[in-house]
Amino acid sequence: xxxxxxxxxxxxxxxxxxxxxxRLVRPEGNPKALKLMDITYDKVDKAWRGFPVIGKSAxxxxxxxxxxxxxxxxxxxxxxxxxxEAEARGCRCGEVLRGLIRSEECPMFGRACKPMSxxxxxxVSAEGSCNIAYRFGKMRV
Numbered sequence: 001x002x003x004x005x006x007x008x009x010x011x012x013x014x015x016x017x018x019x020x021x022x023r024l025v026r027p028e029g030n031p032k033a034l035k036l037m038d039i040t041y042d043k044v045d046k047a048w049r050g051f052p053v054i055g056k057s058a059x060x061x062x063x064x065x066x067x068x069x070x071x072x073x074x075x076x077x078x079x080x081x082x083x084x085e086a087e088a089r090g091c092r093c094g095e096v097l098r099g100l101i102r103s104e105e106c107p108m109f110g111r112a113c114k115p116m117s118x119x120x121x122x123x124v125s126a127e128g129s130c131n132i133a134y135r136f137g138k139m140r141v
Contacts, residue, residue, distance in 0.1 A: 040065060049121060050094020088113075091120035096129050103133035110134060 001020050009015060019025055037059070046058035061069045071078060091113070092106040103109050103122065113119035115131050122130035 050097045088119045091122075093120040093122040093130065096122055103130040104137060106130070 005018055005020060009018075019027070040062060041059040042062055043056035044058050044060045045053050045055050047053045048057065066072050088108070090106075090108050092101060092108075095101045096103050096106065106113070106120075108119050109123075109130060113123050113130065115123060115126075115134055118124045118128075118131075120130065122128045123134065125131060
């Protein structure tokens with residue numbers, strides 16, 4: 001149904017969020033779940049891949065639940081872990097994710113960066129944008 005709805009939007013020149021599950025999902029959301037989320041989490045600022053810090057775009061457990069926060073519980077183990085680099089030198093994954101370039105425009109795409117030897121995060125998993133472009137790029141809709 002999602003593919004149908006997207007194709008219909010393209011055909012009609014629309015670009016919007018639609019709810020296919022109107023029988024169950026209301027525009028205001030699930031009040032009980034929203035209340036539990038508000039009780040359990042704080043909204044925090046977060047930098048997302050390819051984007052600068054976006055205010056209140058992520059959730060973090062409230063301090064009263066920190067005994068369940070793996071980053072705090074396992075801090076001794078995690079403190080020795082190497083920092084993950086945002087992107088490999090030359091990788092343009094962030095630009096791909098923001099829609100500024102196509103995967104094929106990255107200088108590493110299909111050369112130093114392939115599904116079996118990924119250099120950037122967009123190629124790592126089968127769901128990654130570059131991985132998909134590599135496997136199915138010649139198939140144009």
